[in-house]
Structure formats: C-alpha cells, structure tokens
Amino acid sequence: xxxxxxxxxxxxxxxxxxxxxxxxxxxxxxxxxxxxxxxxxxxxxxxxxxxxxxxxxxxxxxxxxxxxxxxxxxxxxxxxxxxxxxxxxxxxxxxxxxxxxxxxxxxxxxxxxxxxxxxxxxxxxxxxxxxxxxxxxxxxxxxxxxxxxxxxxxxxxxxxxxxxxxxxxxxxxxxxxxxxxxxxxxxxxxxxxxxxxxxxxxxxxxxxxxxxxxxxxxxxxxxxxxxxxxxxxxxxxxxxxxxxxxxxxxxxxxxxxxxxxxxxxxxxxxxxxxxxxxxxxxxxxxxxxxxxxxxxxxxxxxxxxxxxxxxxxxxxxxxxxxxxxxxxxxxxxxxxxxxxxxxxxxxxxxxxxxxxxxxxxxxxxxxxxxxxxxxxxxxxxxxxxxxxxxxxxxxxxxxxxxxxxxxxxxxxxxxxxxxxxxxxxxxxxxxxxxxxxxxxxxxxxxxxxxxxxxxxxxxxxxxxxxxxxxxxxxxxxxxxxxxxxxxxxxxxxxxxxxxxxxxxxxxx
Numbered sequence: 001x002x003x004x005x006x007x008x009x010x011x012x013x014x015x016x017x018x019x020x021x022x023x024x025x026x027x028x029x030x031x032x033x034x035x036x037x038x039x040x041x042x043x044x045x046x047x048x049x050x051x052x053x054x055x056x057x058x059x060x061x062x063x064x065x066x067x068x069x070x071x072x073x074x075x076x077x078x079x080x081x082x083x084x085x086x087x088x089x090x091x092x093x094x095x096x097x098x099x100x101x102x103x104x105x106x107x108x109x110x111x112x113x114x115x116x117x118x119x120x121x122x123x124x125x126x127x128x129x130x131x132x133x134x135x136x137x138x139x140x141x142x143x144x145x146x147x148x149x150x151x152x153x154x155x156x157x158x159x160x161x162x163x164x165x166x167x168x169x170x171x172x173x174x175x176x177x178x179x180x181x182x183x184x185x186x187x188x189x190x191x192x193x194x195x196x197x198x199x200x201x202x203x204x205x206x207x208x209x210x211x212x213x214x215x216x217x218x219x220x221x222x223x224x225x226x227x228x229x230x231x232x233x234x235x236x237x238x239x240x241x242x243x244x245x246x247x248x249x250x251x252x253x254x255x256x257x258x259x260x261x262x263x264x265x266x267x268x269x270x271x272x273x274x275x276x277x278x279x280x281x282x283x284x285x286x287x288x289x290x291x292x293x294x295x296x297x298x299x300x301x302x303x304x305x306x307x308x309x310x311x312x313x314x315x316x317x318x319x320x321x322x323x324x325x326x327x328x329x330x331x332x333x334x335x336x337x338x339x340x341x342x343x344x345x346x347x348x349x350x351x352x353x354x355x356x357x358x359x360x361x362x363x364x365x366x367x368x369x370x371x372x373x374x375x376x377x378x379x380x381x382x383x384x385x386x387x388x389x390x391x392x393x394x395x396x397x398x399x400x401x402x403x404x405x406x407x408x409x410x411x412x413x414x415x416x417x418x419x420x421x422x423x424x425x426x427x428x429x430x431x432x433x434x435x436x437x438x439x440x441x442x443x444x445x446x447x448x449x450x451x452x453x454x455x456x457x458x459x460x461x462x463x464x465x466x467x468x469x470x471x472x473x474x475x476x477x478x479x480x481x482x483x484x485x486x487x488x489x490x491x492x493x494x495x496x497x498x499x500x501x502x503x504x505x506x507x508x
Contacts, residue, residue, distance in 0.1 A: 040199055040200070041169065041172070041173065041176055041200040041202070042169075042199075042200075042201060042202075043165050043169070043201060043202060043203065044115065044201050044203070045120065045121050045158055046115045046118055046119075046120060046121060046124060047112070047115040047116075047201055047203050047223070048154075048158055048161070048203060048205065049115075049121060049124070049145060049148075049149050049154050049158070050111050050112075050114060050115040050118070050124075050145060051108075051111065051115075051203055051205035051206055052077055052081065052152070052154055052157065052205055053092060053144070053145055053148045054096055054108075054111055055074070055077065055078050055081070055205055056078070056081045056082075056086070056089065056092065056148075056152070057089075057092045057093045057095070057096035057097075058093055058096050058097060059096065059107065059108070061104035061107070061108065061206075061207035062104075062206070062207025062208050062209070063075075063207075065207070065208040065209075065228075066228075067208040067209075067226040067227075067228060068208065070226070071164055071167075071168055071204050071226055072164065073161050073164040073165070073204045073205070074204055074205050076161075077157055077161065077205060080157055081152055081157075084151075084152055084153070085151075086148065086151045086152050087147075087151055088144060088147040088148055088151055089148075091144060092144050092148055095140065095141065095144055099137060099138060104207060105210065105212075108206050108207060108210065108212075109134065109212055110134040110135065110137075110138060111138070111141075112206075112212050112214075112223050113132050113134050113135045113214065114126075114135050114138050114141060116214055116216065116221050116223075117131055117132065117135060117216065118142060118145075121149055121154075121155070122146055122149050122150060123142070123146050124141075124142045124145045124146055124149070125142055126139055126142050132214075132216075161204075164204060165202065165204065168202060168204060168226060169202055172202065172224075175230075175232050176200065176232065176235060178232075179232045179233075179235060179236040179239075180235075180236070180239055182236070182295055183236050183239050183240055183243075183291075183295075186291060186294070186295060186335075187240075187243060187334065187335040187336070188333075188334040188335060189243060189334060189335065189336070196219065196220075196242070196246075197219040197220070198219075198220045198222075198238075198239055198242045199219065199220070199221050199222070200221075200222045200223075200224065200235065201221065201222070201223045201224070202223075202224050202225070203223065203224075203225060204225065204226060206223075206225040207225060208225050208226045208227065208228065209225065209226075209227050209228055209229070210223070210224065210225040210227075211223075211224050211227070211231050211234045211235075212224075213234075213238045215241075215242075215245070220238060220239075220241070220242040222234075222235055222238050233292070236292075236295075237288050237292065240288045240291060241284060241285075241288060243336075244284050244287060244288065244339075245284060246385050247284075247336060247339045247389075248280040248281075248283065248284055249382055249385035249386055249389070250339075250340075250385050250386060250388055250389025250390075250392070251339065251340045251343060251389045251393075252280070252386065252389070254340050254343045254344055255279065255280055255283055255343055257344075257348075258279075258283070258317070258343065258346050258348060259279055260348050260352070261316055261317065261348060261351055261352065261355065262279050262282075264316045264352075264355040264358070265279075265282055265314050265316050267360065268313065268314025268316070268360040268361075269314075269360060269361070269362050269363075270313050270314055270360065270361045270362060270363050270364045271313060271314025271315070271360075272364075275314065275315075276314075282315070282316070282317070283317060283343070285315055286310070286315045286316065286317035286318045286320075286321055287317070287321050287342075289306075289307070289310040289315050289318045289321075290307070290310075290317075290318050290319075290320075290321030290322040290325055291321075291325070292306070293306050293307050293310075293318070293322050294322070294325050294329075303322075307319050307322045309361075311355075311358055312358060312359065312360055312361045313360075313361050313364055314360060314361075316351070316355055316358075317346065317351070319351075319354060320346045320347075320350075320351050320354075321342070321346075324342055324345050324346070325342075327345075328342060337392070340389070340392070340393060378409075378410070378415075379409045379410075380406045380409040380410035380412065380415045381415065383402050383403075383405050383406050383409060384403075384406060384415065384418055384419065384422070386402055387399045387402035387403045387406075387419075387422055388422065390402060391422060391425065391426065396426045396429055396430060399422065399426060400423065400426050403419045403422040403423050403426070404419070404423070406418075406419035407419060413446045413448070414446070414448040414449065415448070416446060416448075417442075417443050417446030417447065417448030417452065417453075418443075418448045418452060420439050420440075420442045420443040420446065421439075421440070421443040421448065421452050421455070421456060423439050424436050424439030424440045424442075424443060424456070424459065425459075427439055428459065428463075433463055433466065433467070436459070436463060437460065437463050440456045440457075440459050440460045440463070441456075441460065443456040444456045444457060444460070449485070450483050450484060450485025450486060451485055451486060451487050451490065453483060454480045454483040454485070454486035454487070454490040454491075454494070455480075455486075455487075455490050455493075457476045457477070457479045457480035457483070457494070458476070458477065458480045458490055458493045458494050458497060460476040461473040461474075461475075461476035461477040461480065461494065461497045461498075461501065462497060464476060464501075465497065465500060465501055470501040470502075471501075473497065473500075473501040474498060474501040474502060476497075477494045477495075477497045477498040477501060478494075478498065480493075480494040481494045481495065481498070
C-alpha cells in the first residue's frame with residue numbers, strides 16, 4: 001500500500017519547457033535545491049544528504065522492497081557508507097533513535113520536512129525564526145548533518161548516484177508533464193500564481209511507495225520515492241490544491257454562504273477531522289474531486305460512480321461542483337475568474353435535499369492522501385489575497401480598506417508594493433488618475449516582483465497617454481518590455497501601447 005502524507009510546514013508553472021521538468025543539471029547538483037524561483041521536477045542534495053544520514057543511523061523502512069533492487073542506489077549508498085570511517089556516527093545514531101516517531105511514514109516525514117527548509121550543503125542551516133512544528137525538535141540535526149556530510153564525503157556519493165536518479169526520473173517525467181498540462185489546460189492557467197512555486201522532488205533513499213506533500217507559505221512541495229503503483233493522480237491533486245487554495249482566501253464571504261451544508265460533513269464517519277474543522281478546506285477538496293471526475297478517462301457511469309463515492313466519503317459538495325463544471329467549460333474565462341460564480345451557483349436547498357438521502361461510508365478506501373491542515377498564510381498575505389478577491393468582485397471600497405491594512409501588518413517591501421499596486425488599480429477604477437500615477441510609481445520603486453512591476457509600467461504608460469504625454473508613455477511601455485519576468489499579457493499590452501504612443505509622437 002502506498003503511504004501518502006500531507007503535512008503543512010508553517011504559518012508558476014509555465015507550459016512547455018518552462019515546466020522545468022528535467023533530469024538534474026550540474027548547476028542543480030551544485031546548489032542542492034535548484035533555483036528557488038522555478039517550478040521543477042528535480043532532485044535535492046539536501047534531501048539526499050538527510051536521507052543518507054538517517055539510513056546510516058538506523059532508518060531501515062522498506063529495505064526488502066523489490067524497488068530497492070530495481071534502482072539499487074539505496075543499497076549501494078548504505079554499503080559505501082558502512083565501509084567508511086565516520087567519527088560522528090555514534091552521535092548521529094543516538095540522535096536518530098531519540099527522535100523516532102510512532103510510524104515509519106512519520107519518521108521519514110519529519111526528515112523530509114527538515115530537508116525542505118534547511119539550507120544547502122555543506123552547512124544545512126535551519127532558518128533562525130519559526131520552522132515547521134515537526135522540524136523544531138530536529139534543530140540539532142543541522143550540525144550533525146554538516147559533520148556527517150564532510151566525514152562521509154557525501155558529495156562524492158551524490159555525484160556517483162546521478163545516473164540512477166536520472167534514470168528513475170525519466171520513468172515519471174512524461175506522466176508528470178502530462179498531468180500538469182492537463183490540469184493547467186482545464187483551469188486555463190498559463191503560469192500559476194505570481195511569486196508562488198510548485199516543486200516535485202524525487203529521492204531514492206526513502207522507503208518505496210511514499211508520496212509526501214508539504215505547503216510552506218506560498219510554496220507547495222511533493223516528495224516521491226519509487227512507487228509500485230501510479231501516483232499521477234496524487235501529483236495532480238496536489239497541484240490543483242496549490243492553485244485553488246489561495247482562492248478560498250479571496251472569496252471567503254461567498255464560501256460562508258454555503259456553510260449550512262457543513263452539518264452533513266460533520267455526520268460523515270469516514271471524513272477526516274481536518275475537513276470537518278475547516279469548511280474552506282473541505283470546499284477545495286470537493287472541488288478537486290469534481291475536477292478529477294471531469295478529467296478522468298472513463299464512461300459517464302464510471303465518472304458518476306466516482307462522484308457518488310466522494311460524496312459518501314463526506315466530500316459533500318463534489319456532486320454539486322460536478323453538475324456545475326460543464327457550465328464553466330462552455331464559457332471563456334479562466335477558472336480563477338470564474339471561481340466566485342461557481343461557488344455562488346451552489347444551491348444550498350437543492351444540496352440539502354440531495355444530502356439527506358446519502359448513506360455515508362464508515363471508512364475511507366486505503367489509497368487516500370491524508371488531509372492537510374488549512375493553508376497557513378502570513379496575515380499580510382491573507383489580507384492581500386482577500387483584497388484581490390474584493391477587487392475582482394468590484395467591491396472597491398472594501399478592497400481599499402484591506403489593501404491599506406497591509407501596511408499595518410508588515411514592513412516587507414514586496415508585500416507593501418503589492419498593496420500599492422492594488423490601491424493604484426482601485427484609483428484607476430475610481431477615476432483618481434493623479435493618485436493612480438503616484439501609487440503605480442511607488443509600486444514600481446518597490447519592485448514587488450517583475451510581473452507586477454511590468455504591469456505598473458504598462459498602467460503608467462496608459463495614464464501618460466490619457467494625459468497627452470506620448471513621450472512619457474513610450475518610455476514606460478519600453479521599460480515594461482525590457483523587464484525580465486514580465487508576463488506575456490503585460491508584454492502584449494506594452495507592445496500595443498507602444499504602437500499607440502509612437503503614433504502620437506509622429507503626429508506631434
């Protein structure tokens with residue numbers, strides 16, 4: 001049985017080659033984690049070092065699996081380490097024994113969490129501030145791992161293992177690319193969310209049949225070991241959660257209107273408490289299951305059976321969403337724009353009648369992903385998401401109040417820049433053009449991220465055109481076009497603006 005665990009760590013994918021799904025490169029090998037700004041299917045030197053250390057310290061889960069014989073690298077690494085003199089090994093073994101968990105999956109899970117937040121080799125330093133709850137007890141592991149890395153010459157073993165890793169990744173690569181293309185295509189999502197990351201790591205030193213998923217602030221991580229059964233559905237669902245979770249913060253008020261249905265979930269014996277305690281989390285999971293039913297390859301009867309089973313498990317809104325998604329498919333908007341309409345279209349009275357007749361399951365099937373806790377956002381980040389939702393709904397006065405609240409919640413310049421960007425767009429909507437210019441200029445000076453900064457220059461160019469200053473407009477549009485990281489839509493808008501401003505210059 002595949003063990004799948006999701007643990008939240010603490011309080012974009014591009015299409016085609018920009019998906020970043022490729023065998024580990026020399027630069028990725030050197031840095032361990034790869035580029036922090038990219039979405040990738042890759043390997044991690046920090047993960048490799050962490051799992052090599054616990055293998056030598058006493059982690060033996062899954063050693064007899066045939067998959068270990070297939071890839072061989074785990075046994076080879078263990079044999080190589082056993083032949084080396086490693087002075088810190090007694091201390092490492094004592095640390096591992098002292099921090100063992102109640103299950104093999106949880107035992108591995110805490111070290112996966114550690115590897116995802118620790119710094120690169122050779123120091124593996126943990127952040128000075130708050131770390132995930134399961135990592136906090138492992139703070140002393142950084143120094144031990146640094147010593148082990150040097151004394152065991154792990155860099156040599158890492159380099160020697162790359163062929164095995166490339167071979168293993170190649171077996172998953174096409175399927176992973178395919179499922180993420182499919183999810184992006186369904187949601188009409190060309191590039192994920194600004195400044196967020198979805199990262200898949202493979203490692204061959206953990207017990208086989210593991211899929212462990214983490215949400216860390218704005219980033220999602222999926223860590224897989226070799227599996228004896230397909231895991232593509234789990235990867236797609238994790239990616240859908242990465243895309244859909246932020247929408248629950250944007251549209252909290254609309255979601256609250258459906259809470260009368262929550263009582264049915266409370267009566268579902270098999271439903272995990274995490275979903276019973278957090279209605280927004282339940283809504284997202286129901287939506288993911290409904291999307292799964294639309295994407296699954298099978299007959300109409302098989303899809304209906306999938307939806308019915310999800311409802312019986314306690315995912316009470318799956319049938320409602322499955323009924324409503326065809327309307328989304330027939331209209332042109334991207335899913336993130338259609339989302340509030342979809343939630344609003346759930347008929348509470350209709351669903352109450354449907355759910356009264358449901359015989360809820362007593363237990364879940366074995367192959368499930370353990371539920372995550374609610375996505376934890378920084379208070380300022382939560383305000384930004386909420387304000388964006390109000391802005392998209394046309395509630396500009398309330399959005400303005402929440403954007404201003406960000407300045408009281410954080411001194412982070414990037415978040416403040418995003419708040420200025422929100423205020424600037426509201427000023428445009430409310431025809432306060434001079435104020436909008438000032439706010440967009442503040443946004444650009446703080447440079448919250450390239451995509452937003454590029455759009456700020458586009459807006460400044462448009463406002464300059466409206467003010468009769470084509471020279472200034474041209475300069476702003478050119479600045480937007482010159483920015484690395486500008487979105488395709490921003491570039492297109494800048495090019496069109498540049499054509500207009502250039503025409504204005506010639507007429508002068």
